[in-house]
Amino acid sequence: MKLExxxxxxEVDMDYNxxxxxxxxxxxxxxxxxxQVNETxxxxxxxxxxxxxxxxxxxxxxxxxxxxxxxTKEGPYTYEEMIEILATEEWTDPNLIIGI
Numbered sequence: 001m002k003l004e005x006x007x008x009x010x011e012v013d014m015d016y017n018x019x020x021x022x023x024x025x026x027x028x029x030x031x032x033x034x035x036q037v038n039e040t041x042x043x044x045x046x047x048x049x050x051x052x053x054x055x056x057x058x059x060x061x062x063x064x065x066x067x068x069x070x071x072t073k074e075g076p077y078t079y080e081e082m083i084e085i086l087a088t089e090e091w092t093d094p095n096l097i098i099g100i
Contacts, residue, residue, distance in 0.1 A: 016079040022063070023055045023085070025072040032056060036064035049093050055082070
């Protein structure tokens, strides 16, 4: 059982090591081909606290064509870089009370 858990964690780690992220303006969301990224629709993407930015993720080195043509793109970022970005006040409301 321990070996199975270890193998499963390795699969997860490999996926994240291969995952790329791109931040961009929400005004460009209609330009995203959601069959090319890991999000499902405009309605399911995470947005910055002020609602002006969002991001998509994909697996692999090659930037999906609909992402590559964005005019306001920032990135690409790795999983580790994106975790740090999402921890900032731009992406996580410091006044949000969790667990109450």
